[in-house]
Amino acid sequence: MKTKKSLFDWIKALLIALLIALFLKAFVIETYTIPTTSMEKTLQVGDFIIVSKLNYGPRLPMTLLSLPFFGNSFYLKWLQLPFYRLPGFTSIKRNDVIAFNYPMNITVPIDKRTPFVKRCVALPGDTIEIINSFLFVNKKSQSEPENAEYNYAIKTNGIPLDEKKLSQWGISEGGPVDNLNNYILNLTRKIADSIRLMKNVKEIKQWMEKPKDAFENYFPYSEEFPWNNDNYGPLLVPKAGQIIKIDKVNIAIYSRIISVYEENKLEIKNDSIFINNKYARTYKFKMNYYFMMGDNRQNSADSRAWGFVPEDHIIGKAVIIGFSSNSALGFFKGFRWNRFLKGIN
Template sequence: MNYFLTYTVYVLILSVLMGISTWKLFKKMGYNPLFAFIPFYNYFIILKETKHPKWWAVLSYLPIVGPIMMSVFHIYLMKKFGKNLFQHQLLTVILPFIYMASVNYSKDAEIEDESDNELFLTDEEKNTKKKDTFIGSITFAVVFATIIHVFVTQPFGIPTGSMERTLLVGDFLFVNKWSYGYRLPMRPVAIPFLQGTIMDTGEKGNPKDDPKSYAEGVKLPYSRILQFNKPQRNDVVVFNYPQDSVHVAIDRKDPYVKRCVAVAGDTFEMRGGRLFVNGKPETVLGDQEVQHAYTVNTGSQLDIPSLYNTYGFLPVREMQTEKGFLYAFQGLTDKTAAEIKALPNVVSMEESIFPKDSATISYKLNADKSAYTKSVDTTQSIFPVNKPWNQDWYGPVRIPKKGDVVAINKESLPMYQWIISEYEHNSLENKNGKIFINGKETSQYTIKQDYYMMVGDNRDASLDARFFGFVPEENIVGKPMFTWMSLQGAFSDASSTYQAPKKIRWERMFKATNTGEANKTSYWWVAAMILILFFGWEYFVKLFGKKKKEEDL
């Protein structure tokens, strides 16, 4: 309700600005000046008078799309009154209500005489009309793509191996934004197709200083419509990274994709690198392969490029030691691990499992380069920070559920402080051992929304909820639908000494992603139909337009 109330306020403000800056122009076009103040109808009149499709008016106040369409409609209106030069159009876009007001209140603003018959147009006028038609076509192609991107589905690339071998590095997906109800845009004024920033200023710059792709000052509260389903266990889910410190706007935080291994109310646990939910081992679906990290010592160098060709995804770090070579593999299936262990130059091989009751651990090479030693670092971001857990021995922890009443004290605060202060937007203070929420001392808190545990299928190479904590329902974007492109080697892997050779994985293209089945449904026929309809429709429109012109002549 708050969303639509805030949205209505924005629409009314824009409508008042539109009316104040154009009411005289509406009067000169033969309409009641008050019509300039009526949302949607004011743009309907402009489109009618400038001979453009009147239904476009419905696009005028949509989030993200609306500002683009408003600029286009404002330019149409200015052209109606003879403002055809580039500088006029530029002023109309960057200072819309100010420039239109200057025209509106000027004494010489008159409707420009127009002729529909191309026989009476000069060559210059014909060229201008062709240019305007071309620019209009490009604009509405962008608008159409923006509508699909904002309201239906969004493309998403897989840059890391955290979901191998379900989703491969270099897979490009389309995400269904309606899977769990449509989350309405929270930053309605934004540059189309950009997630959070316009550009990266580089490693030396502060990411917070990168130019944003949206207007932070124009904001709408979180709201979701038509929510018939919620994330279920084993769903592959796209969500906004909860602890993104660069972007305050929820829908502008970095997108992540993981598997929902536990839902609100479940108990999650890792025991020696094995995942348990509610005390039971995880259910492994047909498209999943259990994977683990391994340390391998060899007497001579392994042929890693050959192994890449055989097994595909195979991130590995190679170090030379006095006794031979040491390899740290990520994401080996049981079958792959057994085959590598059987290689003649392998001396020893063991699964890399962190010790129980220790904080996050890193590996450092010994001074004599004979082996790696495990280094405990209590400053690492395992969640919560006061638990002696790591990614292999984690929990048990109960996933917060809407309505849960949880105890808040010194021990439990690290578990819930982000929920209270960041996700559910309360003030939180810890004074002299006493905890205050919204200014009141308290020892308990009622959870306001559902939370989820999102973990990568490739557990030993995944930055997931074990590190950044529970994922709020408001951060959920949707489900991946299908892979529209798969390019091996599209992204470099800093965790690997070797990089996969570049090639297109034709067998993965236009395959369904979020089914849990090993053999995915192919959607090649859908892609073919879309292309045929698109080009066929374009041909039909051109043919119809040509015949109509001949009839008019």
């Protein structure tokens, strides 16, 4: 009898622990491991980050038939709930580092799409523009994240750069080009200034795409908007309730919002636009949208590449690095003590 009661108590404790864990995962926090360099040096590969769902308000689960704690792999689409977010204690601010579902994964439910982590650089109603890699919002120059990185071309006098010094600075992308006289390195502006002072460095300058170069790789992939990583916009970020004029030119920017995110029937016939079988010259947005960029500004697939992030894709605010490890060195040897419980700014 005592054995049965003890077993029952164990099962009861496990169920309570499971319910608490499910509640925390659904409404309080989410955790992710950073897999790419797109947010360096703010976030590094191997950072285990904690995302708060309370800041902006928890998004209620949308896909009810799914197994928790198994990523986004095990679910059924049969039962989908509409988007609803509980009240939070703050709204999204410019420069918040945010976790969201990748909006281009349209073959899977919204809350099961691949999670991305980027910096929000523009809010609903903002107009964003990038000129020679410098960011402007509503025609005002924006301060850069402290650890934002850019690509730099470096020429030396024939003496190679100090590899030990580069390693100390945590330079992980780039290297010699053609020969040891020339390098392309991914650097913060502060580190670039330090390299500029080295006696063996003849020249260092930021590498960037010229206006109109490679526009076919960047949203909205149109000759009418020949934008790229370093020269982009101006672009209006849609706001819920905002009404804009639409035409055969700017429909390239807003067609995905109208037809995919806001689920309207969109047709273009003889340069005329029809929404839900009605001729349209204006459109009123149903949701708020955000523009995201990686801090590794020239090596990040972000809103410049695939456009706006709808509000129903927002997961939460990245608030703290729980721990970090360089997997190439092994967990314990590669443990980064200077990133343990470090806040994310």
